[in-house]
Amino acid sequence: MSQNNPSTAFAGASKYVLDEELAKIVNISMAVEMPLLLKGEPGTGKTMLAHAIAESLNMRLIVLNVKSSMKLVETLYQYDTLTRLNDSRFGDSSRDVSNIEDYIKMGKIGQSFVSDERVVLLIDEIDKADTDFQDDMLDVLDQMEFDIIEIDKTISAKYRPVIVITSNAKKDLSDPFLGRCNFHHIAFPEPDMMRTIVRVHFPDISKDLLDHTVKAFYRMREFRGIEKKPATRELINWIRALNADSDFRAKDLVKADIPYLGVLFKKSPDYIIAQNSVSRMRL
Amino acid sequence: MFTNFFYLLRQVGIPVSPTSFLRLQKALGIGLITSIDDFYTAARAILVKSERYFDLYDQAFAHHFEGAELKEPEEFELSEVARAMLDEWLKDPKGLADALGMDEESLNKLSPDELLQYFLDRLKEQTGEHHGGGKWIGTGGTSPVGHSGYHPGGMRVGGISRSKSAVKVAMDRRYRDYSQEGPLTQAQIGEALKRLRNLVPAGPKDVINIDETIYQTMKNAGEIEIVFERSLKDRLKVILAIDNGGWSMEPYIELVQTLFNYSRAQFKELRTFFFHNTIYDNLWEDPPRFRKPFKVDDLARLDPETRFIIVGDASMAPYELMATDGSIHIEERTMKPSYERLRFIAETFPKSAWFNPKMADEWPYTRTINVIQEIFPMFELTIDGLENAVSYLMQKN
Structure with a gap:
C-alpha cells in the first residue's frame, strides 16, 4: 500500500472502497473519541478498514491480534523478568539491573498510549477473548491510562488513539462493552459495489472477466447448505488465481466450468457441495 | 433534542x-x-x-x-x-x-x-x-x-x-x-451452544504453567520454582433426543439437522437419540428408529448430571401423550403413557430442556405443548431461545 494524501477527515484509501455511510461513522467516532466496533461477515473488509484509515490519515497502525489465552496485562506491558535475571547474573548489558523500568516492555495498547503521535489502534477479533478481558480492556481504553504495578507508575495516553475493534461473533458482546463503543455492521456488498471493489484491486481487469466472475460469485454464494459463504476476500483471491492461469478464458465460466473452487470454498463439506452444485449452475 | x-x-x-x-x-x-x-x-x-x-x-x-x-x-x-x-x-x-x-x-x-x-x-x-x-x-x-x-x-x-x-x-x-426474526444459521447455533461447554480443571496436577513458573522463579531470585496445574477438561455430557418423524416436523428438519451437525462438533460426549412425536419405552439410536432401540429405563444408569435436550414440535394428538398404549406405531406397545415416560426423564436428569422449532406465540394453541411444558422447560429454537436455554442448563443447582 502506498502512503499518500494526508488529511484530517477519512475519505477512503487507495485499495479500500468506502461507502459514504461508513466514512461518516468513522469520522463521527473519531470526533467523539469513541472506539468503533465493526461486525460483519468474515472477509468483508473489517480489518482492511483500519489499514485504510491509517493509510489515508497518514498515521501509524498498531495491530493487536486478540488470542483466546490472552491476558489484559500482556496487551498493556510486560515485565521481562527473564532478561533481568540474565543481566543480573552476567551483567554484560547496558541496562541497569536495579532499575525495573528498564525491563518493562510495552504491549500493543501500551505502545499506542506512549506513542509520540496519534496512531490507529486495531484490536482484531475481540470475540476470541473472554468477556472479562473485553470489559477490562474497555475500562483501560475508556480512561486512557493504566498502572504498571511493578514500578508503581501510571501510564496515560499522550494522544488518544483512533480505535477500531473488529468482531466476527454472531452473538452480541456484553452490554458494558457495547455501551462504550460505536457500532457498525458492514453488510455484504451489492454486486455493483463489488464490481467497484474488484476494479480497485485489478485496475486493468477486462469487462468480460469482471462481469462473469462477479456473477458467478454471487450465484455461488447462493448454493444451499454452504456453511461459510465466500466473501470479498475469496473473490479477490479467486480472480488473482484466474489471472495467473494463462489457459483460463472468461467464457469458460458461462459454461459452468469453474476452476479453483478451493480458493472460494475452504471447508471440505462446502467444497463438495459447491462441486456438485456448480455442474448444475447456468449463468 | x-x-x-x-x-x-x-x-x-x-x-x-x-x-x-x-x-x-x-x-x-x-x-x-x-x-x-x-x-x-x-x-x-x-x-x-x-x-x-x-x-x-x-x-x-x-x-x-x-x-x-x-x-x-x-x-x-x-x-x-x-x-x-x-x-x-x-x-x-x-x-x-x-x-x-x-x-x-x-x-x-x-x-x-x-x-x-x-x-x-x-x-x-x-x-x-x-x-x-x-x-x-x-x-x-x-x-x-x-x-x-x-x-x-x-x-x-x-x-x-x-x-x-x-x-x-x-x-x-x-x-x-x-433482525431477530431472521432464520437461524449454523454459526449462530454454534455460538449459542458453545456456552454449554463446561471447562473445569480435572485430573492430577500434571501440566506446567510456564508463565507462572517463570514469574515465580524470578521472584525467587532465580531459584527454579516449577508451578503445576490441572488441565482443563470438558466434563459435560449431553444427550440430544430429536423428533425426526412425521409430517409435523418436516418443515423443521433442516433446522434440526443444523443443530445436530453443529452440536456433534461441540461436545466431547454427546449421545443422540431419535423418536417420533413423543417418547414411549424406547429411544432409538438410528435415525430410521428401527435397528437400535435404547430402553428409556436404562437412562437411569447414566450420569444424572447429563444435560438432556429434546428437540421436537411437541405437537400430536392428545391421546398419544396421555393414553396408555398411545403410540401410533403398531409395533410399539407399552403399558405406560408417554406422559409418565417424559416425567421420568425429567426427574432422572434435573437439567433438561425441550427445544421447540415452533414460535412461542403458537404454543398456547396446542394442547400437548402445554402438557409437555409442565414437564420440561421449553425454549424456542431461535437465537434468543437457545441462549436462554443454555443459561438455564448451565445454572448451578
Whole structure:
C-alpha cells in the first residue's frame, strides 16, 4: 500500500472502497473519541478498514491480534523478568539491573498510549477473548491510562488513539462493552459495489472477466447448505488465481466450468457441495 | 433534542442507554451532524449496538422522521411512501382490497403500476392520517424474509427503490435479514451452544504453567520454582433426543439437522437419540428408529448430571401423550403413557430442556405443548431461545 494524501477527515484509501455511510461513522467516532466496533461477515473488509484509515490519515497502525489465552496485562506491558535475571547474573548489558523500568516492555495498547503521535489502534477479533478481558480492556481504553504495578507508575495516553475493534461473533458482546463503543455492521456488498471493489484491486481487469466472475460469485454464494459463504476476500483471491492461469478464458465460466473452487470454498463439506452444485449452475 | 426519538427507540424495543444518548448530544454539539442523513448514520452508530436492531431502527426512524419530511409530499416522495406501504400490504391482498374498496378479483387484473396509481389517487383523496405510518411500527411479526410479498397478479413490488434521503434509506429496510426474526444459521447455533461447554480443571496436577513458573522463579531470585496445574477438561455430557418423524416436523428438519451437525462438533460426549412425536419405552439410536432401540429405563444408569435436550414440535394428538398404549406405531406397545415416560426423564436428569422449532406465540394453541411444558422447560429454537436455554442448563443447582 502506498502512503499518500494526508488529511484530517477519512475519505477512503487507495485499495479500500468506502461507502459514504461508513466514512461518516468513522469520522463521527473519531470526533467523539469513541472506539468503533465493526461486525460483519468474515472477509468483508473489517480489518482492511483500519489499514485504510491509517493509510489515508497518514498515521501509524498498531495491530493487536486478540488470542483466546490472552491476558489484559500482556496487551498493556510486560515485565521481562527473564532478561533481568540474565543481566543480573552476567551483567554484560547496558541496562541497569536495579532499575525495573528498564525491563518493562510495552504491549500493543501500551505502545499506542506512549506513542509520540496519534496512531490507529486495531484490536482484531475481540470475540476470541473472554468477556472479562473485553470489559477490562474497555475500562483501560475508556480512561486512557493504566498502572504498571511493578514500578508503581501510571501510564496515560499522550494522544488518544483512533480505535477500531473488529468482531466476527454472531452473538452480541456484553452490554458494558457495547455501551462504550460505536457500532457498525458492514453488510455484504451489492454486486455493483463489488464490481467497484474488484476494479480497485485489478485496475486493468477486462469487462468480460469482471462481469462473469462477479456473477458467478454471487450465484455461488447462493448454493444451499454452504456453511461459510465466500466473501470479498475469496473473490479477490479467486480472480488473482484466474489471472495467473494463462489457459483460463472468461467464457469458460458461462459454461459452468469453474476452476479453483478451493480458493472460494475452504471447508471440505462446502467444497463438495459447491462441486456438485456448480455442474448444475447456468449463468 | 430528539428526546421523543430516543423514547420511541426504547418503546420499539431497542436497548438504548441514556449514556449513549448523551453521547449523541455531544456529537450534535460539536457540529458534526449537519443533515438528517448524517443524523441517521450517527445516531445508529452511537445508539444501536447490534445489527439485529438495525431493522427496527430503520422502521422507527422512518416513522419518526417521515412526518417531519413529508408535510407536503411531492409526487415523487409520495410514490416512494406508497410503494413501501404497498409492499407491506401486498402480503395481505385481502386487506388491501378492503382498504381500497374493491374486491380481490378486480385487483388481480391490475398491473402493479395501475395498482400503484389507483392507490396514490386514493391516498390523495384521503387526508393525512392515512400515511401517518402507523403501519411501520409494531412488531406483530410480519413475514421475516425478503421483500417479495405475495401479490395476486404475481408481480414483485418494492425493494427496487434506490433513493438518497435517509428516511427513504430507512424505509428500504436493508437490515431486515439481520433482525431477530431472521432464520437461524449454523454459526449462530454454534455460538449459542458453545456456552454449554463446561471447562473445569480435572485430573492430577500434571501440566506446567510456564508463565507462572517463570514469574515465580524470578521472584525467587532465580531459584527454579516449577508451578503445576490441572488441565482443563470438558466434563459435560449431553444427550440430544430429536423428533425426526412425521409430517409435523418436516418443515423443521433442516433446522434440526443444523443443530445436530453443529452440536456433534461441540461436545466431547454427546449421545443422540431419535423418536417420533413423543417418547414411549424406547429411544432409538438410528435415525430410521428401527435397528437400535435404547430402553428409556436404562437412562437411569447414566450420569444424572447429563444435560438432556429434546428437540421436537411437541405437537400430536392428545391421546398419544396421555393414553396408555398411545403410540401410533403398531409395533410399539407399552403399558405406560408417554406422559409418565417424559416425567421420568425429567426427574432422572434435573437439567433438561425441550427445544421447540415452533414460535412461542403458537404454543398456547396446542394442547400437548402445554402438557409437555409442565414437564420440561421449553425454549424456542431461535437465537434468543437457545441462549436462554443454555443459561438455564448451565445454572448451578
